[in-house]
Amino acid sequence: MHRSTCDQEFSAFVRDRRTQFVHAARLLTAGDAHRAEDLVQIALARLYVAWPRVRGNPVAYVHRIIVNAHIDETRRPRWRREQSVSELPESVSATGSPGDGDDDVWAALAALPPRMRAAVMLRHWLDLSVEESAELLGCTPGTVKSQTAKAITRLRGLLDGPGPVPPQPRIPAAAFERTNR
């Protein structure tokens, strides 16, 4: 396949779909626009290289790269950027009505572990099936179901609950000290 044809197809695809990818990435990164843009840039650059091979289903390919890159960089020690605190910011429940306002949604999403956030995004934003989500996440359908259910319960507790219900971080405080400056 000629490169110029690839370029035209790729450009048209980016024009049509880029905004959707940025939205998905922003949900994954809990509203961090810079990280979301980085994820999309990485995914689209790799898509360009793989275009002749994946042009039949490029959307799934991009989603896979975005999700994997997001999870990978949160797993990698030197890229770990989770801003961890022992308690959620007061703004989640102390300002305005609980669950009211977009900052609350972002803060609640940020309180979820990366894979749990990815499960919510895949299932509830992209409307992927359990099986499709499991394939993208590299886990079993049962794990997707449980992660999604736990995530929804946590989100409900954070956004609709009567008071602050900060989930305890799974990473011990000592591990956060080095990234939490």
Next chain:
Amino acid sequence: MNDVKDLLGRALDQTAVPDPDPTADLARGRALLRRRRRNTLCGAAAAVLVLGAVPMVVSTFSAGVAAPGAARGSSAAGTSMPAVAMVAYLGKQPQGYTVKRVPQGWVIEESSLSALVIAPEGGVPAPAPPTDPAARRVQQLKERARAHGPAQGSADSFDGKLVVLATSNDAKPARNGEKVSVDGQPGYLVSEDGDQRLTYRSAARWVDIQAPASLRWSAPDIVRFAAGITVSKRAEDTQG
């Protein structure tokens, strides 16, 4: 919170996304394609060089003049510098982990129940800025990503250090990269920007090891180091 999709959509409605312009993505894609093609050519050239160097290495070893300690052939990164050798660890064992071997000249910088950090004695040297524009762009992206994190080279940073982290029982590691075996247990080795990350099963949990490019370790080196690590039951999970 009746509908999660509505909730997520409400948050996204307030975020401004510029109109998609494929020009920059196209340029990044072309640059990546060029780098891949160049690396492929460089890899082929390096293979030719290595094959040519084998007889020389064999003759050196047969003459018994191998340098003690460090030099052990070509490194994983394909550079002319030898890999940093491993020596037996004789100091006090850290909490959470038992260590058999460490890189020569490296010390345990931090040992807690959540992380084992091994660094060069005297600190991690500052990396030279890349000359290639594409590499500079990658570094800029990473620096921007690290803007809210610890400074590179500081005691709070993992950059350039050998790090061991135990993950939780239910963590599902990405099963990509080169498959390896650590004491008969499955492991996956991923290399990126010269750094390597080994994820392997140890007892009832998964363990992550980050080996920086400065060690110039090959896959067997990292596996050997991992085989000398024992994660105690007291070690705490670092991710879920």
